[in-house]
Amino acid sequence: MNKYLKEFLHRGLIFGGFGPIVLGIIFFILSKTLNDFYVSGVQILLGIVSTYILAFVQAGATVFNQIEHWSVPKSLFFHFTSLYLIYTLSYLVNSWIPFKWGVIAIFTAIFAALFFAIWIIVYLIVRSTSKKLNSSIK
Numbered sequence: 001m002n003k004y005l006k007e008f009l010h011r012g013l014i015f016g017g018f019g020p021i022v023l024g025i026i027f028f029i030l031s032k033t034l035n036d037f038y039v040s041g042v043q044i045l046l047g048i049v050s051t052y053i054l055a056f057v058q059a060g061a062t063v064f065n066q067i068e069h070w071s072v073p074k075s076l077f078f079h080f081t082s083l084y085l086i087y088t089l090s091y092l093v094n095s096w097i098p099f100k101w102g103v104i105a106i107f108t109a110i111f112a113a114l115f116f117a118i119w120i121i122v123y124l125i126v127r128s129t130s131k132k133l134n135s136s137i138k
Contacts, residue, residue, distance in 0.1 A: 004063050004066075004067055007060075007063045007066075008060035008061070008063045009060065011059040011060045011062060011063065012055075012056035012057065012059050012060035013056070014059065015055055015056070015058070015059035016052050016053075016055045016056035016059065017052065017055070018055050019050075019051030019052045019053070019054050019055030019056070019058075020047075020048045020051050020052055020055075022051065022055075023047045023048065023051045027039060027044075027047075043094070046093055046094055047094055050089075050090040050093050050094055051090065053086065053090070054086050054087065054090045057082055057083070057086040058083060058086070061078075061079050061082045061083055062079075064078045064079040064082070065079060076119065080112075080115055083115065084108070084111055084112075084115075087111065088104070088107065088108075088111075091107070
């Protein structure tokens with residue numbers, strides 16, 4: 001088995017369980033803040049399964065940034081695409097966003113903006129840290 005696929009699966013299995021925990025916390029908060037909050041058994045099942053898969057892919061996709069022989073744009077493309085697809089599918093399956101092209105376009109714009117903003121912040125922090133480490137070595 002490819003070492004990167006093995007690492008993807010390993011990370012997914014380790015962190016996948018956090019998705020349903022987050023879902024449970026959100027449902028708990030909603031039940032305490034909304035008087036008429038109701039969740040059916042089907043919604044709970046869909047939520048648990050989809051958030052497990054979402055967390056699994058979210059954790060596993062971090063391996064794309066560590067494949068040395070991939071260029072930065074290629075790793076960003078695979079990371080972005082895998083996260084975008086799993087988030088979009090999860091949100092649509094759970095009816096957290098409606099299946100309307102306008103809403104999906106807004107979701108896509110917000111997702112892309114946040115993804116690249118986070119990536120740029122991480123890049124700047126890593127660059128700054130590596131400069132400090134290199135200067136301390138000299």
